[in-house]
Each structure stands twice: as C-alpha cells, then as structure tokens.
Amino acid sequence: MQSVVIEQPGRLVIQQRPLPQPAAGEVRVKVKFAGICGSDVHIYHGHNPFARYPRVIGHEFFGVIDQVGSDVDPQRIGERVSVDPVVSCGHCYPCSIGRPNVCTELQVIGVHRDGGFSDYACAPARNAYRIPESISDRHAAMVEPFTIAANITAHLQPGADDIALIYGAGPMGLTVIQTLKGVYGVKQVIVTDRIAERLVMAQENGADWTFNNAEASLPAELEQRGIRPTLIVDAACHPAILQEAIHLASPAARIGIMGFSGDACTVTQQSITSKELSIFSSRLNSARFPQVIDWMADGKIDPQRLITHCVAAGEVEQAMLMFEKDQRTCCKVLLQFS
Known part of the structure; x- marks a missing residue:
C-alpha cells in the first residue's frame, strides 16, 4: 500500500508499505477520503510538539472496514466508517468524567501514531463509527472537523x-x-x-x-x-x-x-x-462523533459548503501547499484514495 509519510520536518514522501494487520480490538479501514487539516501542515513543518517522526499523517478520514482483529465482530467487515482520532485509556480521571480528549495517556491518530493518509489504516474498533447511507463518502470525511465545533459549543x-x-x-x-x-x-x-x-x-x-x-x-x-x-x-x-x-x-x-x-x-x-x-x-473532541453524524444525517449542518477542492492522494504535497498558502479560495481539501 502507499502511505503519505513525513520522514522528518520538511520532508514528505509517498512510501510503499506493507499492509497493516489489525491488533486485538482493532479494525483495518480501506481509506476512501481524508481531509487536510492545519495540524497536518504543522507536523510537516515540525511545529507540532507532540508528533514523532517518521509519521503517517492524517486524522480526518473515512473508509470501509476490510479486516478485523480478534474480539471484533467479523460482521463489521464492509461497514462504512469515519474514524475518531482520539485514542484514550478509558480509566484515568479525564476519561472517567467523559473527557477522553485530554486523557493522561492520550494518543491521536496521525500525530502520536500513524494516521489516515494511507491506502489502509488501523484503529480501535470503538473509534470507527458507522456512517448511514444518507451521508456521502466525501461528507463522511468531514465528520471529524465538525466534532471540533461540537466540542467547543458543548x-x-x-x-x-x-x-x-x-x-x-x-x-x-x-x-x-x-x-x-x-x-x-x-x-x-x-x-x-x-x-x-x-x-x-x-x-x-x-x-x-x-x-x-x-x-x-x-x-x-x-x-x-x-x-x-x-x-x-x-x-x-x-x-x-x-x-x-x-x-x-x-x-x-x-x-x-x-x-x-x-x-x-x-x-x-x-x-x-x-x-x-x-x-x-477545547481540544479535539470528547466522543462527539455520534452527535455530529446525527446532525449531518438530519441536515442541520452541510459539509459541502466547506469543501473547495478534492484531489488524488498522490498530489498531497501540492494540496498541502495550496491549503496553507491559498486562503482566499481554498477552505477544505479532501484527498481521494484509490
């Protein structure tokens, strides 16, 4: 598979990597669309203090589950999902009061661990949220950005x-x-x-x-x-x-x-x-994916209003430059994976 890797600050490569295998409790997602975020650009430039290199970036992504690890229902294979990048421990004080986004052992997919700018990506099964058929693939990639708004408004x-x-x-x-x-x-x-x-x-x-x-x-x-x-x-x-x-x-x-x-x-x-x-x-989101998916399905929010560009994943470097520099015509850029 091909993955977008920041090898070190300022060096982005598209790398051929072996297919990842989902661990116990994980699913593997065949990525369809992924959105570029400012934090991806920050990692590229070495301005994110939490990132470690080399890193597959990307925390806004949607795809289809194609393999599951042990302890995951195999019936989930084929499910359309958006992935919450917040991976928490579940037992520290923030987690115990419903604030997994500031977990004491927080890991963010695409920052602390490899992310969704890849043909395939693994994530905890609990982080993969089913997308109803009424929401298009492109719009499903926009769930995560709206969870940021859901978190601050909550x-x-x-x-x-x-x-x-x-x-x-x-x-x-x-x-x-x-x-x-x-x-x-x-x-x-x-x-x-x-x-x-x-x-x-x-x-x-x-x-x-x-x-x-x-x-x-x-x-x-x-x-x-x-x-x-x-x-x-x-x-x-x-x-x-x-x-x-x-x-x-x-x-x-x-x-x-x-x-x-x-x-x-x-x-x-x-x-x-x-x-x-x-x-x-407000940082990231505290399990807001179901809420945002419902808003999107009910037509309360319209992700299409933000999407200005959609390009092939192989054009990621040019797309990130456009996202960073062209603030007059560029808002949200989606990468499309084969």
Whole structure:
C-alpha cells in the first residue's frame, strides 16, 4: 500500500508499505477520503510538539472496514466508517468524567501514531463509527472537523438569544458558524477575519454579518452598533485575541478558546472577574462523533459548503501547499484514495 509519510520536518514522501494487520480490538479501514487539516501542515513543518517522526499523517478520514482483529465482530467487515482520532485509556480521571480528549495517556491518530493518509489504516474498533447511507463518502470525511465545533459549543451551551462573535473564518470558524446556526438556532452570529474572501465563505455558511478587522477597528464598530457579544469563539488562534475578547464581551458572557499557540498573552484578573466571564478551552473532541453524524444525517449542518477542492492522494504535497498558502479560495481539501 502507499502511505503519505513525513520522514522528518520538511520532508514528505509517498512510501510503499506493507499492509497493516489489525491488533486485538482493532479494525483495518480501506481509506476512501481524508481531509487536510492545519495540524497536518504543522507536523510537516515540525511545529507540532507532540508528533514523532517518521509519521503517517492524517486524522480526518473515512473508509470501509476490510479486516478485523480478534474480539471484533467479523460482521463489521464492509461497514462504512469515519474514524475518531482520539485514542484514550478509558480509566484515568479525564476519561472517567467523559473527557477522553485530554486523557493522561492520550494518543491521536496521525500525530502520536500513524494516521489516515494511507491506502489502509488501523484503529480501535470503538473509534470507527458507522456512517448511514444518507451521508456521502466525501461528507463522511468531514465528520471529524465538525466534532471540533461540537466540542467547543458543548462547553459554551449556546442559546437562541445569544449574540455570538467568532474570530476567524477558516475551517474551524466555519464549522462553528454552521453549528451555532443549524444546531443551536443562534439568531445573531458575527464573524471577523482579515481576508475578504473568507468573510464571503462565512456568509455562505450562515454568518449574519461579517467584519474585516484588517481594514477597521472591531471594538469601535461594535461600540457604535451598541453590541456586547454574549458568546465569543476564538477560531483564529492568535494570542492577542483573548484580551480583546474579554474587553468586548458582555458581562456574564462565555468565551471559547480553540487555539494552541505557545506564545504568551496578557490578561488581567480584574477584566475577567469584574464581568464574571466564563472562559473555556477545547481540544479535539470528547466522543462527539455520534452527535455530529446525527446532525449531518438530519441536515442541520452541510459539509459541502466547506469543501473547495478534492484531489488524488498522490498530489498531497501540492494540496498541502495550496491549503496553507491559498486562503482566499481554498477552505477544505479532501484527498481521494484509490
């Protein structure tokens, strides 16, 4: 089989590898489609502190089970599945309270262990979720990105009367927009970004109004309109955003942080406690796959709005470059495996 391997930072190869054999409790998936994520690019460039090399990347993937290990029902062979990349121990404190995404022994498929940019990939059987026939193969590859939005919104508990502000109209921000509008019925969703074309994408995904904060001051605009957001999501992942979000937030607002920057940011206790703000962070997803699959099957979210490109897996290096550099026309890129 062929696998996309990052041998070391900056060196990507398509490598011929032997077929993996599923261990006890695992399934082998013949991969059909896989999505490129920013974290894949970070591993490629050596900017992910958790990755070890060489590594088969890819944590957003869909395929068909073609072999099972011992202790797995052989009737699962032929099942269409999307794979949750979060592999947890099941017995530590985070796991015991339903937070496997921050398991003390966490392994992420495509980061800590080989992933789905491959003709075949193995995963724990419990991580392979059956996809109903009403969801297409391409859309099934988009389940994982929407679980990121499902996770942060589960923390924030949006309501229809919230005034939501989202920083960033990249893939993460767009999934959050769709989740707020289609699942929670939030009536007003404001999106800010520095790229005009991304703001058009935000509108196409349900944003009520957008603002280019490269051209004017967002705080001044919100003050002029008399708007105090009650729910804010940082999907742009810049450390300077948190302090601005705290300043803009309504008293008693909730703020969600999706970034993973190691750079310091400066906030004051007074700015948080004076408004009694609630600040949540979110990493990966805590068993949100069934929830997102249901949303997709019910038409509450539309993954097609994010998919801008689909290319053959052999073109992965060019596709990753496009994903990284062409933020004006490129949103979600799917790799198609034979």
